[in-house]
C-alpha cells in the first residue's frame with residue numbers, strides 16, 4: 396500500500412457523498428467540511444472524471460474515503476478491482492451483492508491476504524428501487540425480503556456489512572448481528588426533496604433504527620450552507 400498522510404478518524408456516522416463533476420468542485424466542497432465531523436464518499440461520476448488523484452487530494456486533507464464504485468463482475472475482476480481500491484488506501488469500498496457469493500468471497504480473501512484494513516461492504520437493493528422495480532427485473536419478492544436475502548449472503552461471504560436503506564436497518568441488525576455494519580443512503584431531513592430516492596429516512600430515525608453510517612449527498616451538498624446543514628444534522632443525532 397502506498398504511504399498516505401495521517402487521516403482523522405471522525406467521531407461521526409456521516410459520510411458526505413461528493414457527487415460533483417470535477418476535481419475542483421469536489422475539493423471546494425471538501426474544503427467546507429471538516430474530517431473531524433465526517434468521512435467523504437467518492438462515487439462513479441467523480442472517480443470517472445478525476446481518477447485516483449481525487450483520493451490522494453482527500454487523503455492529504457485528512458479525510459477517510461469511501462470509494463463507492465459498486466463493482467459487479469466475475470469473481471476475479473471484482474476481486475482485483477477491490478484490491479486496486481485498497482491499494483489506494485481507501486477506508487471503505489463496495490461491490491454489488493448480486494455479483495454473487497463467489498465474487499464477494501474472492502474479494503474478501505484477496506483483501507485479507509494482502510493485509511489490507513479496507514472495509515468491504517455490499518450493496519443489497521439500491522435505495523432508489525421499489526417492489527415495482529424489482530418485479531421488472533424478474534424478482535417477485537418484497538424489497539425487504541430481497542434485502543435480507545442479500546445481506547445474509549454478504550455475511551456468509553465474510554464481508555464487513557451492507558449498503559441498505561435505513562428502513563431495513565433494525566431488521567438487519569437482528570438478522571446479521573450488531574457487528575455487521577449498515578451503511579445507509581437515502582437520508583433526507585423533513586424539508587428535503589426525495590429526488591430519485593424511494594426508501595428514505597431522516598438522519599435521526601436512521602440512527603434509531605441501527606444505521607452505523609449515514610451516506611448523505613444532496614441534503615448537505617445542495618444546501619446553501621453545507622457546513623451549517625451538517626452541524627444541524629449532527630445536532631439531531
Ligand SMILES: O=C(O)c1cc(=O)[nH]c(=O)n1[C@@H]1O[C@H](COP(=O)(O)O)[C@@H](O)[C@H]1O
Nearest residue numbers: 412438463520521522558580610611612613
Ligand atoms: O452505495 C451507495 O453509496 C448508494 C447505494 C444506494 O443504494 N443508494 C445510494 O443512493 N447510494 C449512493 O448514495 C448517495 C446518495 O446521494 P443523495 O441521494 O444525494 O443523498 C449517492 O452518491 C448514491 O450513489
